[in-house]
Amino acid sequence: MKEFIRTILKFIYSLFASPRFLPIGLMTCSGLFIFQISLFFIIYIPELSERREELLPLIGYAVLAILVLALSIFIYVRWFKKLDQVRKWANITLKTLMTIYLFQWIFLIVYGFINPPLTFTQISNLLQGYGLHRDYVSYDQISPNMKLAVIASEDQLFPDHDGFDVKSIKIALKYNKRHPKKTHGASTISQQTAKNLFLWQGRSIVRKALEVYFTFMIESFWSKRKILNRYLNVIETGPGIFGVQAAAKSYFNKDAKDLTRSEAAMIAACLPSPKRYTIKPMSGHVRLRYDDIMIQMNNLEPDPDIQEIID
Numbered sequence: 022m023k024e025f026i027r028t029i030l031k032f033i034y035s036l037f038a039s040p041r042f043l044p045i046g047l048m049t050c051s052g053l054f055i056f057q058i059s060l061f062f063i064i065y066i067p068e069l070s071e072r073r074e075e076l077l078p079l080i081g082y083a084v085l086a087i088l089v090l091a092l093s094i095f096i097y098v099r100w101f102k103k104l105d106q107v108r109k110w111a112n113i114t115l116k117t118l119m120t121i122y123l124f125q126w127i128f129l130i131v132y133g134f135i136n137p138p139l140t141f142t143q144i145s146n147l148l149q150g151y152g153l154h155r156d157y158v159s160y161d162q163i164s165p166n167m168k169l170a171v172i173a174s175e176d177q178l179f180p181d182h183d184g185f186d187v188k189s190i191k192i193a194l195k196y197n198k199r200h201p202k203k204t205h206g207a208s209t210i211s212q213q214t215a216k217n218l219f220l221w222q223g224r225s226i227v228r229k230a231l232e233v234y235f236t237f238m239i240e241s242f243w244s245k246r247k248i249l250n251r252y253l254n255v256i257e258t259g260p261g262i263f264g265v266q267a268a269a270k271s272y273f274n275k276d277a278k279d280l281t282r283s284e285a286a287m288i289a290a291c292l293p294s295p296k297r298y299t300i301k302p303m304s305g306h307v308r309l310r311y312d313d314i315m316i317q318m319n320n321l322e323p324d325p326d327i328q329e330i331i332d
Contacts, residue, residue, distance in 0.1 A: 050119050053126065060241055125219070129238055132218055133247065136254045141221040143255075143263055151261030158266045160250040163277045166318075167265050168249060168331040170285035171256075173317035174310070175292060176210040179249070180326035184211040184240035185233075212236045214252040245330050253277075258288055259295045272300050286314040 136157040147153050172179050208216070215235035220228055239248055258268035266277040268288050273280065280288070290310035291298045298306045321327050 047115075047119070050122050053122075061237065125235075125238075128219065129242060132251065133243055136251065137218055140217055140255055140263075142217060142257060145222070146257075146261050146263075153263070154261050154267045154271065155254075155263040156266040156270065157254045157264060158277055160246060161278075163250070163253055163265060164280040164285060165331040166282045166285040167253065167277060167280050167288065169318050169322060169327065170282070170289035170314060171210065171249075171253065171292070172327065172331070173321050174286075174289035174314045175213070177317065177321060179210050180245060180324075180330055182209060182211075184236040185209060208232075209236075210252050211240055211248055213256070214248050215239055217255045217257075218251060249330060256292060257295050258291065259300070262295070268300075282315065282318060283311075286311050286318065289314055 143153055143155070212232055215238075216222075216228075216232050218239075219235045220231055243251075254264045254266075256265070257263055258265065259271060262268055262271055264277075265280070265288060269275050269277040269280050269284070272288070273284050287300050287303070287307060290307040291300050291304075298304045298310075300307060303311075
């Protein structure tokens with residue numbers, strides 16, 4: 022692991038030191054960004070037209086951000102570019118942003134083939150003294166019951182949406198306005214996967230914006246089965262326990278591929294807060310959610326889109 026980190030740092034330094042990096046990086050980042058924007062409109066244009074009134078404020082913010090950026094560039098070129106110290110820090114800032122942007126593409130591609138070596142949440146658990154218990158497994162080594170249980174519990178529209186459940190988001194926003202001290206989330210499995218793979222826990226605007234971005238990225242380039250596989254391998258299922266294989270071993274002394282419907286439902290029931298809602302001993306919250314999840318599993322199972330994902 023140390024050698025891997027050292028190699029990454031050397032690579033980053035070589036990028037920064039190279040005089041060719043800035044023009045090549047700018048062309049590469051510009052091309053990728055134009056590709057992303059085009060892909061976004063291709064995927065979401067029907068939804069954008071249907072929700073035009075709701076999205077007008079967001080479009081206004083986007084236009085404002087573009088104007089601020091354009092103004093900043095104009096001011097820099099017009100008055101500050103000739104100042105050596107300002108130019109130096111402007112180049113460093115630009116190179117840093119380009120490096121981060123390019124690396125997120127690398128991680129997106131790499132995580133499409135392998136599970137992450139470590140996530141921010143796993144590191145946080147280690148630092149808090151919970152330890153790290155995990156065992157990544159392939160999609161075929163996870164019981165269809167477990168796949169069905171998390172869809173029934175966390176995101177029943179998972180096969181149908183493009184990463185965001187708009188209806189649930191609206192309901193959550195209305196609830197949170199009425200109950201400011203009790204917030205309800207409406208994150209889909211795709212959003213939770215993006216957060217757990219690339220980001221950290223929290224409710225800041227910056228983290229939420231990045232979550233939306235990475236959700237769009239994985240929905241654009243990964244299959245639903247791939248997203249669900251990463252989710253089931255990195256999701257926190259108890260104090261220091263990550264992934265359904267580690268949960269199956271810890272709670273039921275068996276592999277994830279052998280989980281029964283009731284065992285899968287119990288694991289899914291703890292997901293909103295796995296440190297608080299315990300499986301063994303079974304907390305009251307898990308017991309209540311367990312019954313509802315079992316009912317929803319029975320309702321969703323005949324759906325051909327669900328079957329295509331969980332088989």
